[in-house]
Amino acid sequence: MIATDTQWRACGPYLAVNASKAGLVDETRLALLLYQRLGDLDATKRKLLQDVLPQRSRSSREGIVERIVSRLARWNPPAWVCQDLIAAATVEDGIDLRALLLVHAARQDRLLYEVIQCLVVPRWRRGEQQIIRADVQHFLDAAESDHPEIARWSRQTREKLASNVLAILHDYGLLTGKVTRRIVEPVVRSNVAGHLERLLLEEGIVPEAVPTHPDWRLWLWDEQRVKSWQIRRDRK
Numbered sequence: 001m002i003a004t005d006t007q008w009r010a011c012g013p014y015l016a017v018n019a020s021k022a023g024l025v026d027e028t029r030l031a032l033l034l035y036q037r038l039g040d041l042d043a044t045k046r047k048l049l050q051d052v053l054p055q056r057s058r059s060s061r062e063g064i065v066e067r068i069v070s071r072l073a074r075w076n077p078p079a080w081v082c083q084d085l086i087a088a089a090t091v092e093d094g095i096d097l098r099a100l101l102l103v104h105a106a107r108q109d110r111l112l113y114e115v116i117q118c119l120v121v122p123r124w125r126r127g128e129q130q131i132i133r134a135d136v137q138h139f140l141d142a143a144e145s146d147h148p149e150i151a152r153w154s155r156q157t158r159e160k161l162a163s164n165v166l167a168i169l170h171d172y173g174l175l176t177g178k179v180t181r182r183i184v185e186p187v188v189r190s191n192v193a194g195h196l197e198r199l200l201l202e203e204g205i206v207p208e209a210v211p212t213h214p215d216w217r218l219w220l221w222d223e224q225r226v227k228s229w230q231i232r233r234d235r236k
Contacts, residue, residue: 007075008203013149014111019161021067023105023171025098027053031068032089032097035082041073071105078202084195095173099192099219102172103199106218113218115139115165120174120183121217129182131175136162174220185220193229 030052035044045065053061072085085104088096106113119139123131140158144150153161169175173186200210211226221229 005076006078008199009075009107010110010113012110014143014147015109016111016153016157016161017067017070018109018112018164018168019157020063020164022164022167023098023101024064024067025094025101025171027064028068028072028101029089029094029097031065032072032082032086036086036089041069045069071101071108075108081195081199084191088192095187096189096192098171098173099186099188100195102169102174102186103196103215103218105168105172107215111161112165112168114143116169116174116218117214120169121220124183124220129184131166131181131183133159133162133166136165174218183220188219188221190229190233193226194233197230 031044031048034047034052035041038044038047048065049058049061053064055061055064072082081104085097085100088100091097106116115136119135120131123129123135137158140150140162150158166175166181170177170181174183175181176184196215197210200213200215201207205213211223211230216222216226
């Protein structure tokens with residue numbers, strides 16, 4: 001059954017929450033496996049804070065738990081979403097988990113979503129692969145007229161946010177390189193593509209509009225790529 005109060009995607013102003021934490025792939029995997037064992041969100045949060053997360057500072061552990069919850073739980077997803085994430089967390093290579101986290105983190109953070117859609121995707125389509133922190137800072141500058149909340153952020157916050165946005169996209173497989181960041185197409189297996197298709201359908205997107213939905217561009221997929229995957233999937 002679909003939760004009636006599911007908040008499918010973030011809306012409203014940009015938030016600077018990603019200025020403090022990056023992708024947290026390892027920590028998220030720990031949280032998902034712990035939730036699989038405990039079956040209770042509050043118990044999982046307490047256990048993460050008490051003795052599961054390796055960070056020495058409690059405030060750092062609290063910040064990590066907050067980011068994981070906001071990305072994966074606070075929007076009240078259907079149960080199958082959590083089940084798919086847990087299944088991905090059990091696979092050692094982490095490929096499926098990173099691809100799923102890219103989708104869910106972006107859908108639950110409007111700024112991250114629009115950086116991908118308005119900065120990364122057009123650059124990729126032009127054949128430009130390199131992206132640097134200044135590019136994200138320029139994006140923020142250009143967005144300030146439509147998002148006056150940006151003007152209230154300090155220079156330090158903007159710089160940390162720009163760096164962390166790139167770190168998040170690196171952690172989730174959309175960028176490669178530690179010094180020079182380059183855009184790459186993430187590895188997306190068929191079951192993960194099916195997760196996004198189901199997500200869109202349950203959100204209320206009509207089947208005919210699914211292949212053209214912008215969420216596919218989070219993986220740099222276009223309509224042709226989506227339809228090719230659907231054809232291969234349906235033939236099996």
